[in-house]
Amino acid sequence: MFIAPSILSADFGNFTGDVKRIEEAGADWVHIDVMDGHFVPNLTFGSGVVEALRPHTKMTLDVHMMVDNPEAHVETFANAGADYFTVHYEATKHLHGLIQTIHKHGMKAGVAINPATPVAAIEPILNDVDMVLVMTVNPGFGGQSFIESTVKKMAQLHEYRREGEGANFLIEVDGGITDETARICAKNGVDAYVAGSYIFNKEDVSAPIDALKQAIKFGRMKI
Ligand SMILES: O=C(CO)[C@H](O)[C@H](O)COP(=O)(O)O
Numbered sequence: 284m285f286i287a288p289s290i291l292s293a294d295f296g297n298f299t300g301d302v303k304r305i306e307e308a309g310a311d312w313v314h315i316d317v318m319d320g321h322f323v324p325n326l327t328f329g330s331g332v333v334e335a336l337r338p339h340t341k342m343t344l345d346v347h348m349m350v351d352n353p354e355a356h357v358e359t360f361a362n363a364g365a366d367y368f369t370v371h372y373e374a375t376k377h378l379h380g381l382i383q384t385i386h387k388h389g390m391k392a393g394v395a396i397n398p399a400t401p402v403a404a405i406e407p408i409l410n411d412v413d414m415v416l417v418m419t420v421n422p423g424f425g426g427q428s429f430i431e432s433t434v435k436k437m438a439q440l441h442e443y444r445r446e447g448e449g450a451n452f453l454i455e456v457d458g459g460i461t462d463e464t465a466r467i468c469a470k471n472g473v474d475a476y477v478a479g480s481y482i483f484n485k486e487d488v489s490a491p492i493d494a495l496k497q498a499i500k501f502g503r504m505k506i
């Protein structure tokens with residue numbers, strides 16, 4: 284299991300300090316939400332934040348691109364030190380080619396699906412990706428509530444991975460993740476858990492990270 288705190292809810296004036304705090308508290312990845320004000324209404328940050336964080340942590344840098352035309356940014360994020368580069372199915376016309384380009388640049392390729400997008404839409408590329416991100420809220424903002432109807436997509440992906448030949452992707456969830464919702468996701472085969480407000484809204488970030496790990500362990504026993 285991978286716990287991936289989203290720095291969307293961190294202190295924008297002290298990203299390196301907050302990244303050190305989550306690393307010491309046992310987080311595995313840093314989730315970096317890139318928003319362009321077009322694909323989603325919000326604007327956040329670009330590859331400069333990845334480049335600035337890279338020397339300060341050994342954690343995997345998990346970049347979530349909520350932008351139109353993600354093709355234009357593959358090279359800069361690869362050079363900045365991103366490990367996962369996850370693009371939205373809804374944001375590109377040439378998903379298969381984009382996955383190839385991401386791999387050519389030495390990054391792991393993820394594909395994200397919005398709550399209204401079915402798993403069937405990405406089935407043709409499931410054997411080509413390293414991760415599928417099931418959005419459990421509509422993208423754009425932190426602090427929203429988990430959308431229950433997304434759970435069956437986790438189960439479908441888990442089933443596909445178990446039955447299908449050549450499928451080797453991780454399943455990630457993002458949005459409204461708490462100990463309660465993480466337990467539901469864990470029961471449905473999820474590997475990576477993004478949480479922003481649940482972690483950073485607490486004084487002591489180790490308590491929510493520990494609570495997530497416990498909930499996931501418990502949920503996995505029910506698979
Ligand atoms: O991609 C995102 C929003 O589009 C964020 O990663 C996500 O919302 C995390 O925030 P929270 O855990 O507070 O819901």
Ligand SMILES: [Co+2]
Pocket residue numbers: 289314315316347457477
């Ligand atoms: Co995200």
